[in-house]
Amino acid sequence: MALALAGLLAVGGAGTARGAVPPPPPGWRLQWSDDFTGPDRSLPSAAEWQIDTGHGYPGGPGNWGTGEIQNYTSSPDNLSLDGNGNLRITPLRDGAGNWTSARIETRRADFKAPAGGTLRIEGRIQMPNVTGDAALGYWPAFWALGAPYRGNYWNWPAIGEFDIMENVNGINSVWGVLHCGVNPGGPCNETTGLGASRVCPGASCQSAFHTYRFEWDRSASPNELRWYVDDQLFHSVNQNQVGAGTWADMTDHAGYFLLLNVAIGGAFPDALGGPTPTAATVPGRPMLVDYVAVWTRGGTTGPPDPTDPPPSGSSQLYLRTGGGAGDATASATTVTLASAGGANHDGTPHNPQVFTSGPITRTYDGGSTQFDLLVDAGTSVANGQQVRVSYDRTGDGTWDRTETYHYFATDPTSGYEHYTQARGLQSATGTHGNLTNGKVRVEVWNAIGNGSSTLGTGNQSVVRIPFG
Known part of the structure; x- marks a missing residue:
């Protein structure tokens, strides 16, 4: 969710909303998921998600460390299920020009590739359906932060950040970014990060649902991180690119928690559109999330398969x-x-x-x-x-x-x-x-x-x- 700039690659293809979490791909095991089923205007499951509010974590950087201007709330006007199997995050502006929106994060903070295996994090998302001047300042994101960030809030970016889907200003493009190391500079070129972007396949990012996927592969040497949209690979980073120490700092902890939010304004949208939002920015265009799921494949951890030998205890x-x-x-x-x-x-x-x-x-x-x-x-x-x-x-x-x-x-x-x-x-x-x-x-x-x-x-x- 930090500032991320990269070039654009144009390729085709598109997807449609499924309405439920798809069955595990061959060889993968489902670790966790949410398909956001529930009544219209109800909040997402409190057992699975916690709601962030205000302008930053207590004791953490102001404006969530990004310069974004909105106030996050738990109001169903900003955050709710839509009654059709989607999560809805809606930025709003009041008569005084103050913006509100929503940000949630998984209670679980242990999503991690098993030793010798692969982690797959996936979401089907329609970005806010707004473009041009009306979209200036919109910053939807689907991302993950290293677990040690909780309760510290000043150890970024060493603990790692995986931006699975970012978009700003209604541009028809998805960004995938890795943040790591030190800020500024370092092996991840902070605060920009190591990123790439491309046009959404087929229908635009704003007009349709697309599948955004991130993989952390520990089965290959060197280990590798990969970003996909609608099953099309558009970005990768391997451990040799950032160095052993930096890689260890972001991978040798308990794991990651997932986040979904729509920010307004901040460093990234400002970099691509001047000071944002503007008087032309239109409120009320939600990001819709069909499902979020986490799978693993191979390795030595994960829920037991009925054909596996008895486990010797969990860590x-x-x-x-x-x-x-x-x-x-x-x-x-x-x-x-x-x-x-x-x-x-x-x-x-x-x-x-x-x-x-x-x-x-x-x-x-x-x-x-x-x-x-x-x-x-x-x-x-x-x-x-x-x-x-x-x-x-x-x-x-x-x-x-x-x-x-x-x-x-x-x-x-x-x-x-x-x-x-x-x-x-x-x-x-x-x-x-x-x-x-x-x-x-x-x-x-x-x-x-x-x-x-x-x-x-x-x-x-x-x-x-x-x-x-």
Whole structure:
């Protein structure tokens, strides 16, 4: 979603809306999808998506770091399903000239190519149907950001950004861009990024649905990233182009989360149309999203196939109601974290919710524990949730490694917040080593405060252990 400039290539072809997620292509396994089915003016699934609001993340760059001018809202006027199987993101302008629009991102932030395999992210999208002077300032996008960006907001572009579909000013073209390394300059030529663009095949980008696809291929050497529109390849970048260190920074973390938004104004549309928007810019032209889906092919991770041998434990543990942890369940659930009762339980579990996974047999990869827990204290003031992760390397009942992280002070506004490892490690005992029929235990509790809290489970809160 950052500034991206590139040349144009003209080729033909077009697609039509499907109305549902297509079946997996041969050899691919569906990891996640949303076909945006629901009543007109309803919001997208809260279990799958979170809604960004305002002019930036709390503590992050202003104007979302791009210079865009709109205020993102959760109003159905800006963000809703259309009742016909599409997501609708509509920029609007009020009588004072103020713009509003919408931006959503997946709750999951673990989309990653399996070792030795390929990740495929795809969406069928109709860009806002507006062109010429009336489109100046429109900036629709379908993209992905590296998971470590959540809770930090200042580590871009090192953590990686994949712009699967970008467009500005109603131009009949799709841009695909990689952002990486350092800003400005670096191997990805920031803030421009490494990008390419081309005319949409057949019908224009604005007048019809087209399929926009991104692939991250770890099955070939060097690894490669590829961008497609309607199955036609128009851009690629391999790891040799950016260097081993830069590639590792953007790929050796937990994965990526996906975003959909329509911005107004900012560096990219300004670069191709002068200061935008203008008095001629017309509000009310939505981006329509038919579906978004993520598949993987090959490799050593992903949901088990019925013909596969029994797994030896996952390195990605979703917390489950009932005290287990493992692959994500199909739906979002919650558990309650008991009140700290006004006492200080910083560093010491107090009436914790406990989640255990095992047996796990995996090789320590030299990394560190990562987690993304969805927590909400409602309107309670001065509550703080805390997590401790413990490793029993051989399953003998001895916790060989225990890590306690600084607690996360939730705000007194209802709605989930992300508690991640970015809060920092408070204390650790023992050492890591390979897991052989081992166990992992996750304890979550309220360290401070007088109220209870809610922890998202099922397909929401995840702990990623550093084992390949």
